[in-house]
Amino acid sequence: MAAIHSSFIPLNSPYLEHTFPNRRKPAKRTKLTIVSVGSDVRNEEVVIVGAGIAGLSTAVSLHRLGVRSLVLEQAESLRSGGTSLTLFKNGWKVLDALGVGDELRSQFLEVQGMVIKTESGRELRSFTFKEVDQTQEVRAVERRTLLDTLAKQLPTGSICFSSKLSKIEKDKDGQTLLQLVNGTQISSKVVIGCDGIRSSVAKWMGFSDPKYVGYCAFRGLGVYPDGQPFEQRVNYVYGQGIRAGYVPVSSTKVYWFVCFNSPSPGPKVTDPLVLKKQTKELIKTWPSELQNIVDATPDDTIIRTPLVDRWLWPGFSPPASLGGAVVVGDAWHPMTPNLGQGACCALEDAVVLAQKLAPALEAGPLAIEDALSSYQNERWPRIFPLTVRANVVGAVLQLENPVVCAVRDNLLVPKLIRLGPMLEHTNFECEPLLQTRV
Numbered sequence: 001m002a003a004i005h006s007s008f009i010p011l012n013s014p015y016l017e018h019t020f021p022n023r024r025k026p027a028k029r030t031k032l033t034i035v036s037v038g039s040d041v042r043n044e045e046v047v048i049v050g051a052g053i054a055g056l057s058t059a060v061s062l063h064r065l066g067v068r069s070l071v072l073e074q075a076e077s078l079r080s081g082g083t084s085l086t087l088f089k090n091g092w093k094v095l096d097a098l099g100v101g102d103e104l105r106s107q108f109l110e111v112q113g114m115v116i117k118t119e120s121g122r123e124l125r126s127f128t129f130k131e132v133d134q135t136q137e138v139r140a141v142e143r144r145t146l147l148d149t150l151a152k153q154l155p156t157g158s159i160c161f162s163s164k165l166s167k168i169e170k171d172k173d174g175q176t177l178l179q180l181v182n183g184t185q186i187s188s189k190v191v192i193g194c195d196g197i198r199s200s201v202a203k204w205m206g207f208s209d210p211k212y213v214g215y216c217a218f219r220g221l222g223v224y225p226d227g228q229p230f231e232q233r234v235n236y237v238y239g240q241g242i243r244a245g246y247v248p249v250s251s252t253k254v255y256w257f258v259c260f261n262s263p264s265p266g267p268k269v270t271d272p273l274v275l276k277k278q279t280k281e282l283i284k285t286w287p288s289e290l291q292n293i294v295d296a297t298p299d300d301t302i303i304r305t306p307l308v309d310r311w312l313w314p315g316f317s318p319p320a321s322l323g324g325a326v327v328v329g330d331a332w333h334p335m336t337p338n339l340g341q342g343a344c345c346a347l348e349d350a351v352v353l354a355q356k357l358a359p360a361l362e363a364g365p366l367a368i369e370d371a372l373s374s375y376q377n378e379r380w381p382r383i384f385p386l387t388v389r390a391n392v393v394g395a396v397l398q399l400e401n402p403v404v405c406a407v408r409d410n411l412l413v414p415k416l417i418r419l420g421p422m423l424e425h426t427n428f429e430c431e432p433l434l435q436t437r438v
């Protein structure tokens, strides 16, 4: 076992200097524990914590650039359950750069447009995505297929399962020391925290817990072995304090969700029969189509999630990197799913970070620090407004007051909302991943 000695350096030491856009006040001071390590510690250049969308897309981006990384995943395997994610053109551009776009396109239907109705079935608005933006591409992709496809791109042995990070420290050579629950110790030049909304890496860097936004979502994947009967569009229903939707994913699967107001996140419920019953209770007076899709949902794909976000206030939120550690995806910027952008932004983060980090790795710690700061400075202006906008959109859609809902349904949605700006946030230029290392 390694000998561990501790001392402390403050966040604002020259070694840890970061820039942060529009910083008004110094962020909370985070203390780093410095330890010295023994010889039984495994040495790595880049360790990624978490084999979700952020972790795997970062690993694949680095791999395409000639950089090997080790991915640590707490679970025994890639997440096998779960539903689907709607990916817009920004997500597809990244998937193309990673070389997996066409493989995924061949399995998932292109969604042509959206129809929005009231809970009584009255149509408020309908449009096609291409009429809003000729270049738009929307598909709902099964999470498990996305993860499998990304993982397949990595060399054998890149992902270590049953490897839960328990402790993170700085060693005296400037490397980051990771301790896993199974006792393994790893010292790494760079640690990329892709460990989701309850990120241990983000916590160590001084980020607060994400905040519950006042509503939860039931989600599921209806399965139709003989073929699903729906048009290729998102079907959205706006109620009072409840909204729901469904969208065909493939020829046999349909993704659905129901968001409902709840003063607290409530107890964790995993029994699929209870989840189905609670979902159907919420929409029992609505047209039966959605109830039927819930009935067609196998037990392993139905889940209930309290929704959270964390706003990256300039000057208050810690920087995205700290002494060779950096956060990506939900670990950095948990956002509500109201714009369908959480996973899309995790994919964007991955390529941007990899492009900056790969050439810096051989140049030493200062170049790495610059690369991580540059990642943050490029991504923050994209992420912060999106997180806020997603939250505001959710607040409007979850309104309960009947008068305000009537204004939303009779004026705002059918007449006032301009479609063009609605999807502008999906514009993203993805540079090709050109290998710099051999």
Ligand SMILES: Cc1cc2nc3c(=O)[nH]c(=O)nc-3n(C[C@H](O)[C@H](O)[C@H](O)COP(=O)(O)OP(=O)(O)OC[C@H]3O[C@@H](n4cnc5c(N)ncnc54)[C@H](O)[C@@H]3O)c2cc1C
Residues within 6 Å of the ligand: 049, 050, 051, 052, 053, 054, 055, 072, 073, 074, 075, 079, 084, 085, 086, 087, 163, 164, 165, 166, 194, 195, 196, 197, 198, 199, 200, 217, 219, 305, 307, 328, 329, 330, 331, 337, 339, 340, 341, 342, 343, 344, 345, 346
């Ligand atoms: C209801 C809902 C609907 C959504 N719909 C969409 C959508 O339509 N489109 C879209 O783009 N986004 C959507 N999102 C957002 C999207 O799901 C997330 O943004 C995305 O999954 C983030 O990926 P991630 O890899 O950052 O985190 P995660 O997917 O949470 O992955 C984190 C990984 O880290 C692992 N991990 C955690 N802690 C440790 C540890 N200590 N040690 C080792 N491993 C660890 C976890 O096991 C997990 O595998 C939705 C989210 C919700 C809640």
